[in-house]
Amino acid sequence: MRVAASSVLVLACLFSFISALSIGAINVDFYDVWLALWSYDNTQLTQKIIIELRLPRTVLAFLAGAGLATAGLILQTVTRNPLADPYLFGISSGASFGVVLLITLFGMQSGLAMSGAALLGSICAMSLLLLIAYHKGTAQIENMLLAGVALSFLFNAFTSLLLYWSDPQAITAIIFWSLGSFSRADWAWIWLPSAVVILGILSVICFRRHLNALLLGDESAVTLGVNVHKLRLGMLLVSSLLTAVLVAACGGVGFVGLMIPHIVRFFISQARVLGMLATALSGGLFMLWVDVLARSLIDNQELPIGVITAAIGSVFFLSLLMFKKRSTSI
Template structure:
């Protein structure tokens, strides 16, 4: 009952935060205007147009992005049995960013399926290199993957900087703004893509919950239980790459969400359950809604990049986590 109460409270917090996020911004909007816009949208009403066409897709994208990144972090932490695993630290996010920047620099495309395809190609390249580096390491494989992920993250970041150096000034400004992270590009036309990917990945994780959780017992124990360890691990790594790629293509570089949220949820509820997975997704969405609100209201007539806020919060959390683990050991 305690876990159910936590999940219900979290769901209510998400709904309340959703309405508050629609109210806050450069233009003050009342609760009555928000409810009226959601119930009966008037195209000629300026306030309702702001709510429906600008803020609503943005808040939805923020929630989806937070949920997806939290799930990607949970996947990596489960299949590698490493509590420090994260798409950002494993180089997946940097690889996806590199793929998008290459597409930016060559074609100038800044939206659409091509962007997601380029991001997925970059993240897949990062994951392939990661697996090749860790292949054959029976001892310390998880540690090798983490260290290799950090190295690959720096490697792809250097390639991205090199491309920026060779690009024209107009492309550089667009790439830099995108790479810092923002939900300002949220659009009803492309919102279906991250929604479909995140909901589909959650369904797959729920269906494969038992073999995924078996990996936490170790490869030998999972094999004894009849789990094909290599297939499950590879499939989950590809799933994490897909999640990260689509969200990076839509939102830019947003780090540390996949590291923080699974850890926070783990203090209150077991993530080996269906309720734990749903709670992790909701917690990630709730965090990103408020990060987006902070980004919009911190400065007048100016928007703070999402990646700056998440990196600031995540780096402090990461240091705190390392200190806590050191004291526990």
């Protein structure tokens, strides 16, 4: 059963990937997509559009979904809270603040520079979070949640202040970036999110036994020989790295790290390697179709990615709350 479900998920990802390459302002047949992938000819306009424009964008969309879903899974595991995600802990807000600071002060918008600024901002947010939440060498989960929400508002306030003092041209660029988009995807720097997402997924798989022990509680994990302090700190740093690089690459994309682990948890246990891989693949699958919607819902215009994910995520959780309310009343 698990093998069949995994095969269906992989095939769905492959089909969605090819579909994302074929759908757009100019629709392309599947045959032409395969032809461009296997025997690229840069003299053909259609193949040039697929390889140089749509392929890096589609790769980035899949990486963003997989990385954010993995970051959400990490945070939900180390905090034992199903509502934890990079936005709730202020990681995404800190990364956004770092990028906005870079753009407003230096006017730099290169992928590598923005990733570095986002990483510094997320590490700053995570350091403040740990400084506030840790008491006598142990992390209080409730304190982490409250501190994360407070830090998120704090960094959002700093970001708004920077926007207030920025020139109109910088404000336009920042607002467009903050709403989320994959249009900046470029082969020159896409190796960075690729490496970080692969590193994040491998980290979760390698430490899956320790993470599963952590779900039993800190005391039970310690009795099983797990260094809870180092494990939680290391996983939070991995989540920060994932969030920072992806925020720098595609802007603010919310609800993915919160919603996808929930959906996968309905069908498969995330304590196994298969469940962790399914979470990453489901996140990538989700973002592929979000990107297709962003490019095709309105003619000659592109909707922000963050707007679509926020709308879908809000409806999902409102439906989930109503379902739980009905199930408890029966």
